[in-house]
Structures are given as structure tokens and as C-alpha cells.
Amino acid sequence: MTMRIEQDSLGSKEVPIDAYYGLQTVRALENFPISGLRMHFKMVEATVMVKKAAALVNADLGLLKPEISRAIAAAADEVLAGKLRDQFIVEVYQMGAGTAFNMNVNEVLANRAIELLGGKKGDYAFAHPNDHVNMAQSTNDVFPTAMRMAARMLFAELLPVLKDLEQVFREKAKEFDGILKSARTHLQDAVPIRLGQEFAAYAVTIGKCQERIAAAARSLEELGIGGSASGTGLNTHPQYRAKLVEYLRTWTRIEWSNAPDMREAMQSNLPIAEASSVLRLLALELTRICNDLRLLTSGPTTGFAEIAMPAVQPGSSIMPGKINPSMAEMLNMVCFQVIGNDLTVAMAVQAGQLELNVMMPVMAYNLHESIEILKNAIRVFIDRCVSGIVADANRCRRYAEGSMALATALNMYIGYARAAEVVKRALREQKTVIDVVRDEKLLTEVQIAEILVPLKLTEPGLPGKRDESS
Structure with a gap:
């Protein structure tokens, strides 16, 4: 692989000549071979938007040369359009605060801006990751x-x-x-x-x-x-x-x-x-x-x-x-x-x-x-x-009509204790609550029709009582 040489405060190191990332990204790759996981690309996009906005604002305020600002913004637009995604390669588990990630973004935008300005990747005299892309910013x-x-x-x-x-x-x-x-x-x-x-x-x-x-x-x-x-x-x-x-x-x-x-x-x-x-x-x-x-x-x-x-x-x-x-x-x-x-x-x-x-x-x-x-x-x-x-629907209804809990509607008519006895007998004899109520003549057929209708028991109200609120 053809390489270029880049230098930072720790010394010099080889960087793949076609890479848009730079030396600090290479160091992060060497230092943190942990999981292979990378940040969600929405995080890259958000960071790139901040970089683009910073470049435009700093140019508006007379702090950044307009041509460098435009080149950084154009590079940012390319990334936001989906290009250069393979260049954002820093591991999730990296140095604290995200400095390596921030520098990965700075380097990619700087090197693409350099190309747009007529230079070659790594020639940071055209556009610098720290001095220009990161102007007025900190990872923090x-x-x-x-x-x-x-x-x-x-x-x-x-x-x-x-x-x-x-x-x-x-x-x-x-x-x-x-x-x-x-x-x-x-x-x-x-x-x-x-x-x-x-x-x-x-x-x-x-x-x-x-x-x-x-x-x-x-x-x-x-x-x-x-x-x-x-x-x-x-x-x-x-x-x-x-x-x-x-x-x-x-x-x-x-x-x-x-x-x-x-x-x-x-x-x-x-x-x-x-x-x-x-x-x-x-x-x-x-x-x-x-x-x-x-x-x-x-x-x-x-x-x-x-x-x-x-x-x-x-x-x-x-x-x-x-x-x-x-x-x-x-x-x-x-x-x-x-x-x-x-x-x-x-x-x-x-x-x-x-x-x-x-x-x-x-x-x-x-x-x-x-x-x-x-x-x-x-x-x-x-x-x-x-x-x-x-x-x-048929299975659901069978469960509802065979449920012992229908006896709950009997509480106000025969009392909790008597209703519990109805449930025990129904379970013992494998009958329904309604069958036992009929056998023991606890309610008339009219009362059964009014009180023990399962569908009527699915809304607020007193079983067998007409809703007088209306």
C-alpha cells in the first residue's frame, strides 16, 4: 500500500495515501482495536453539521478565509449526502471524551477540502484539521x-x-x-x-x-x-x-x-x-x-x-x-x-x-x-x-362463559361466601357457574339473563341493575 507521511506532536507516522483520515485516526486504530464497533452515522452527520456551521460562522466573523470556509462546507455537504462513509473508522471504545472521533471527522473534512482547493491529501497548509476545521471548537x-x-x-x-x-x-x-x-x-x-x-x-x-x-x-x-x-x-x-x-x-x-x-x-x-x-x-x-x-x-x-x-x-x-x-x-x-x-x-x-x-x-x-x-x-x-x-372468537367466548369468575356478579345477590361455594361445586362437578345457579335455584331465569350475561360484565355498572345515570 502506498503511504504518505504525516506528523503530529508525538512524531511522524505513515498514513495510507488514499485515506481521507489522517495521523490521529491512524493512532486511534492502533491504540484501540477493541470491538470493531463504530459510532452511528447520525453521530457523524451531526458532527459534520457542527463543523460546517462553524466554518461558515468563522468566515462570517472574519476569522477564517472564505475559500477555506467554502471548501470545508463543500466537503461537509458531500459527507451529508452519503459520501466518504468508509473514512469514519474510529472505534467506539476509544480515548475519553471522543477526541479521536472528533479528529477523525476533522481530518476527513480537511483532506477533502484540500482536494477541493487544489492540493493533495495531507498538505495541511491548504486546510488544517485543527486550525481550520476545528476552529473555535473543542472535542469537549x-x-x-x-x-x-x-x-x-x-x-x-x-x-x-x-x-x-x-x-x-x-x-x-x-x-x-x-x-x-x-x-x-x-x-x-x-x-x-x-x-x-x-x-x-x-x-x-x-x-x-x-x-x-x-x-x-x-x-x-x-x-x-x-x-x-x-x-x-x-x-x-x-x-x-x-x-x-x-x-x-x-x-x-x-x-x-x-x-x-x-x-x-x-x-x-x-x-x-x-x-x-x-x-x-x-x-x-x-x-x-x-x-x-x-x-x-x-x-x-x-x-x-x-x-x-x-x-x-x-x-x-x-x-x-x-x-x-x-x-x-x-x-x-x-x-x-x-x-x-x-x-x-x-x-x-x-x-x-x-x-x-x-x-x-x-x-x-x-x-x-x-x-x-x-x-x-x-x-x-x-x-x-x-x-x-x-x-x-369462539375459543375466547368458551373461556369467558366457562370462567368461574362469573360468580363475581353474584356477590351483591347471594354474598361472597355463598358465591364461593357455587364456584367450588362448579369446579368439583365440572359445571358452569350458571349450571350450579340453576341447580340450586339461586336465581330465576329472568335474573340469570339479566345478571350473568358475560358481555354486560365488561363495562362499568352493577350486574342486573339498569343504568340510571342516563
Whole structure:
């Protein structure tokens, strides 16, 4: 491989001649061969947007030559259009605060700008990674700014998918509204419920999760860019931070704002912790819902089998014809990963010391991964599972009509203790509650028709009593 020689404060080293990255990226590759994982590309895009905005602002303020500013901006536009993706190669587990990642971006933009200015890669007299691309910046304000931006932009992709999930649950709630079934508490028979009511409750849960995520997204819009190395703004023009954020608002149509206190924005990663926490809450609720659906589809002959999910893949390498709730299982696993990621983020967030938290790379990776995998998993869960769920109305009704919990409606007529005796006899003799009530003449046929109608027991009211509120 043909190489070029670059030099930094530690000495000189070879860099592949065709590489847009430079010496500091090479050092990072040598120092951190840990996992092969790289930052989410949205993090690269956010960082590149900051670099482009900084170049334009510094030129506007007369601090950067216009031709260098234009070249950096043009290089940034190429990256934002999807080019040079293979040049951002720094490992997730790298030096603290993300300095290697920041320099990887600086070097790629500088070397592409050099070409646009008529030079050759590595000739930093044309455009320098530190002096020009990183002008008025520090990793310490660029990385947390880009981390928040990337998460906020990824949330904008996740929220519509959650809205779709809420909507498909609402549609299933309407489709299943007339299907009577037995509720279950403690995994034991409970009073009747409608299958549509269960699905409607899932929709409400997803709606509440959306509200929490939207609130967390707003907290990410406060940016500490301009804080420079310690949050004091050293080496930045007084107008720099406000002008830079204005560019970002224009490009993204997101209401970014300058942090009221740049020191706080550098010291604290509270918005990152909040963002990760709401994803954890979403994962907990999705796990619960998936567990419900897997129970409801269990069978087909020895389980609940009240619903059936679409068959998307053979479920066994040995048992012919076996079909599993594969999409719900997949989403469960994604949720477990998100919950684990949140713990990593929490540990990293609390690890800040004085003016800086150096654990930002690992919190950025885990937060962005959580949003990405949830977005993708929920989308296929909608398309390949929830949309195609069908109900076995007859099986649901048999469970409801045979449930011992129907005796609950007898409490106000014969008392709890007598109703319990009815249940015991029904179980002992394998009869229904209604059969025992008839045998023992506890109610007249008219009363049975008014009191022990399962469908009437799925709404608020007193069994057998006319609703007098109307």
C-alpha cells in the first residue's frame, strides 16, 4: 500500500495515501482495536453539521478565509449526502471524551477540502484539521453537542413508528371489540373482558410512551456548543455560538437553543440520561405487551390460542409445522438490549468529573443504538405481526362463559361466601357457574339473563341493575 507521511506532536507516522483520515485516526486504530464497533452515522452527520456551521460562522466573523470556509462546507455537504462513509473508522471504545472521533471527522473534512482547493491529501497548509476545521471548537463542546443532536434526530425517526404502533393497536381494538373472553389475573381466570379492550389498553400505553419520548427530545435541543474546552468559551467570538445554532436550526428545522450555562452543558449529561431512561420505559412496556401476545397465541392446541400471529418462519428444526411468535420474541430481545444499554448510559453519565465527562463515547453509542434498534424492530413488528393478528372468537367466548369468575356478579345477590361455594361445586362437578345457579335455584331465569350475561360484565355498572345515570 502506498503511504504518505504525516506528523503530529508525538512524531511522524505513515498514513495510507488514499485515506481521507489522517495521523490521529491512524493512532486511534492502533491504540484501540477493541470491538470493531463504530459510532452511528447520525453521530457523524451531526458532527459534520457542527463543523460546517462553524466554518461558515468563522468566515462570517472574519476569522477564517472564505475559500477555506467554502471548501470545508463543500466537503461537509458531500459527507451529508452519503459520501466518504468508509473514512469514519474510529472505534467506539476509544480515548475519553471522543477526541479521536472528533479528529477523525476533522481530518476527513480537511483532506477533502484540500482536494477541493487544489492540493493533495495531507498538505495541511491548504486546510488544517485543527486550525481550520476545528476552529473555535473543542472535542469537549463538539462531542456532547453532536451526541444530543444525533439522538434528537433519531427520535424524530422513532416517534412516527411509535405512532403507527399505537394506531395499529387501536385498529385491532376496534376489530376485536365484540369478542368476549375471560380476563386473567395471576394467570388465573378473572371476570369477562373484551379482546378489543385489551388491545385498546396497549394503544394507550404506547401513546403515553410517545409523550415521554417527545418531552425527552425537547430537552436534547439545548446545546452547549461554543463552550470550547471548559465551558468558558475561550478562543470563540462572542457572536459565534448564537450564529452557529441559527445555522443548525435552518438546516434541520429543529428548534435548537444555546444552553443558558455552557459549564453546566459540558459537566452534565442529564438530557442523555433522560433520553435513555424513556427508552428503557418504552422497552419495559413493549416487553410486557409482547409477553401478553405470546401468551395469548400460545398453543395451538395446548395453550390459550385466543389469537394467532402471522406465520413468518418455520419455528423448529425438528418439529414439522411448528410456528412460533417469532416477531414478538425478536422485539423482546431488542427491549432487553435497550434496558442493558440504559444501564451503561447511567453508569457513564454519573462518571463525570469537574468540567467534563470523558465517558461520552460509550453513552453516545448505546443511546443511539437503542433508538435505532427500537425503530427498526417496532416497524417490522407492526408489519409482520400486529397488523396480521387474527382472533379465535369462539375459543375466547368458551373461556369467558366457562370462567368461574362469573360468580363475581353474584356477590351483591347471594354474598361472597355463598358465591364461593357455587364456584367450588362448579369446579368439583365440572359445571358452569350458571349450571350450579340453576341447580340450586339461586336465581330465576329472568335474573340469570339479566345478571350473568358475560358481555354486560365488561363495562362499568352493577350486574342486573339498569343504568340510571342516563
